[in-house]
Amino acid sequence: MAVDFGPLPQLIVSGILTGLLFALISVGLTLIFGVMDVVNFAHGEFLMLAMYATFGAGLIGLNPILALPVVALLMFLVGAIVYRVLIRRLLAGPPSAVVFGTFGLLVFLQGAAQFLFTSDYRSVPNPPFQGTLHLGSINLGEAQIVAGLGALVLTAFVFAFVEYTEPGRALRALSEDRVAAQLMGIDVQRMNAFAFGLGIACAGAAGALLMLTYQAYPRVGTEFALTAFVVVALGGFGSVQGALVGAVLVGLVEVLGGFYISPALKMIPVYVLYLLVVLVRPQGLLGRR
Amino acid sequence: MSVRSHVAALAAVSAALIALALGYHNPFILDLVFTGLIFAVLGQSWNWISGYAGQISFGHALFFGCGAYAAALFAVHHGSPWLALVGGAVVAAVLAVLVGFPCFALRGHYFSIATIAVAAIAEITASNADVLGKANGFEMPILAPSLAALQFTDKGQYVLVALGLFVIAQLATVGLERSRLGYYLRAIRQNQEAAASVGIDARLAKLVTYAGCGALAALAGALYAQQTLYVGPEDTLGLPISISIALVGVVGGLSTVWGPALGAFVYVVLARYGGAMLGGSGRGLDLVLYGALILLIVSLQPDGLAGFARFVRRRGTAASS
Numbered sequence: 001m002a003v004d005f006g007p008l009p010q011l012i013v014s015g016i017l018t019g020l021l022f023a024l025i026s027v028g029l030t031l032i033f034g035v036m037d038v039v040n041f042a043h044g045e046f047l048m049l050a051m052y053a054t055f056g057a058g059l060i061g062l063n064p065i066l067a068l069p070v071v072a073l074l075m076f077l078v079g080a081i082v083y084r085v086l087i088r089r090l091l092a093g094p095p096s097a098v099v100f101g102t103f104g105l106l107v108f109l110q111g112a113a114q115f116l117f118t119s120d121y122r123s124v125p126n127p128p129f130q131g132t133l134h135l136g137s138i139n140l141g142e143a144q145i146v147a148g149l150g151a152l153v154l155t156a157f158v159f160a161f162v163e164y165t166e167p168g169r170a171l172r173a174l175s176e177d178r179v180a181a182q183l184m185g186i187d188v189q190r191m192n193a194f195a196f197g198l199g200i201a202c203a204g205a206a207g208a209l210l211m212l213t214y215q216a217y218p219r220v221g222t223e224f225a226l227t228a229f230v231v232v233a234l235g236g237f238g239s240v241q242g243a244l245v246g247a248v249l250v251g252l253v254e255v256l257g258g259f260y261i262s263p264a265l266k267m268i269p270v271y272v273l274y275l276l277v278v279l280v281r282p283q284g285l286l287g288r289r
Numbered sequence: 290m291s292v293r294s295h296v297a298a299l300a301a302v303s304a305a306l307i308a309l310a311l312g313y314h315n316p317f318i319l320d321l322v323f324t325g326l327i328f329a330v331l332g333q334s335w336n337w338i339s340g341y342a343g344q345i346s347f348g349h350a351l352f353f354g355c356g357a358y359a360a361a362l363f364a365v366h367h368g369s370p371w372l373a374l375v376g377g378a379v380v381a382a383v384l385a386v387l388v389g390f391p392c393f394a395l396r397g398h399y400f401s402i403a404t405i406a407v408a409a410i411a412e413i414t415a416s417n418a419d420v421l422g423k424a425n426g427f428e429m430p431i432l433a434p435s436l437a438a439l440q441f442t443d444k445g446q447y448v449l450v451a452l453g454l455f456v457i458a459q460l461a462t463v464g465l466e467r468s469r470l471g472y473y474l475r476a477i478r479q480n481q482e483a484a485a486s487v488g489i490d491a492r493l494a495k496l497v498t499y500a501g502c503g504a505l506a507a508l509a510g511a512l513y514a515q516q517t518l519y520v521g522p523e524d525t526l527g528l529p530i531s532i533s534i535a536l537v538g539v540v541g542g543l544s545t546v547w548g549p550a551l552g553a554f555v556y557v558v559l560a561r562y563g564g565a566m567l568g569g570s571g572r573g574l575d576l577v578l579y580g581a582l583i584l585l586i587v588s589l590q591p592d593g594l595a596g597f598a599r600f601v602r603r604r605g606t607a608a609s610s
Binding site: 099101267275278 | 345391397543
């Protein structure tokens with residue numbers, strides 16, 4: 001069987017752009033895990049809520065890019081409130097409480113979306129960036145470029161925030177040693193709520209960008225959340241840089257697998273990659289032991 | 290509860306359901322009871338590995354689907370459905386060992402996500418493999434109703450067969466609780482290092498349990514397929530099915546004999562009045578209620594509904610003494 005390498009440049013660029021969106025979603029997941037050891041099984045459902053919010057903004061004439069800051073801020077508040085009301089309680093229980101609690105949240109939010117919005121697919125009316133860019137043999141939708149680059153900028157922003165600001169340092173301190181951080185006067189509950197809000201805001205921003213090219217429906221989050229779990233496992237749970245590298249890798253695997261194997265089977269290499277990484281290198285590609 | 294009271298409770302439940310199956314011919318209610326029993330068995334299977342052994346699985350549909358596909362394959366190739374039950378259970382047990390052997394090295398969320406990944410791989414494979422009927426799945430041929438064909442005109446008879454499986458699952462669980470394996474599993478859940486240090490082979494204990502889980506869930510899947518006579522990838526292997534099974538287990542209460550049955554009862558009642566049944570996409574109100582119930586239980590009473598019952602009983606005995 002001859003393999004056609006002609007479309008390869010196109011596939012690579014497309015895979016990277018897809019991966020950048022995964023990065024923004026995964027950074028939120030990894031941040032929450034790093035700071036408070038919570039694997040948020042409802043992460044995709046927050047993404048789904050943000051997509052519906054962006055759709056709603058579209059109905060009143062706000063395009064996804066303009067809606068993004070509002071949606072992200074809204075999701076930050078939602079995240080902080082969910083932490084205060086629910087996650088904080090779960091952290092006081094046995095370790096399985098967090099898994100079951102965020103799982104219950106997943107079921108609740110998915111059911112609520114189905115009840116309120118039905119299972120119809122919704123896309124933003126009159127979406128912007130409908131043109132196509134031609135770069136030699138590469139053809140890319142403008143919306144895809146804007147979404148990918150937007151996600152890159154925001155991921156870099158989150159990275160810089162965690163790396164170079166005072167609250168970011170506090171978050172890193174918490175993820176390294178909770179007790180020591182507490183002794184240094186860091187208010188754990190406040191920083192946890194902040195980190196949860198920030199993580200959900202990342203999913204929120206990604207949801208707004210996704211609406212440039214994608215549709216909202218109640219189960220849309222599960223698909224992305226699974227990918228985000230793979231990305232975070234690849235990059236090492238808790239590592240922001242790892243999430244970026246893992247996301248681009250997963251984006252490439254998905255797009256190349258979809259083309260060279262079959263679109264219907266594109267997720268199999270991604271899941272196999274997860275199993276291989278967690279079994280062979282559980283600390284992730286970039287993670288430390 | 291003592292063995293005697295478990296058996297007495299099981300006898301009472303069975304007697305009530307047999308009376309219902311033979312005397313009450315409302316197909317709708319009987320359908321509900323049948324689905325409830327199937328879910329009670331699935332929840333029990335989940336409870337063995339995720340409750341007693343503490344390895345939380347979000348991919349249990351893998352085994353349910355395995356049984357359902359066995360039933361469909363035997364039916365379309367004119368095999369006996371009873372052989373399909375055995376075949377599905379054996380394949381599921383082997384699959385459980387193959388998946389469990391590497392994956393039981395994983396802890397906590399790594400294991401849970403791995404179960405999702407494996408079930409997703411199975412679903413995608415079934416949706417694309419010719420021998421497994423691709424995305425359309427299988428319509429099973431309708432045969433002359435008989436016990437040999439495991440097809441009946443009366444819904445009550447399906448209830449009786451499912452009840453038989455339920456009784457087996459309950460008795461097996463009572464046995465498990467009192468067996469050496471049962472103590473090993475609880476020790477592993479509490480602290481795997483400590484369990485290993487007293488000579489428990491944690492991986493072997495989990496593998497044996499997982500194989501049993503797989504076989505039990507596959508039996509439930511095959512019976513379910515015999516009743517619906519349709520088997521498709523999304524309806525038997527999809528993530529929503531895995532989620533439903535875990536729901537039943539969590540809501541009823543982990544590591545209890547009667548928790549899964551209680552969870553299944555709540556599940557079918559909510560599903561009935563919230564709209565959606567297995568694989569269907571109703572209005573989603575049942576999911577809202579279920580999700581809310583889990584959140585309440587996990588944040589207030591991590592032992593599930595059965596934990597509430599224990600709590601109330603303890604309060605009662607404390608007050609009377």
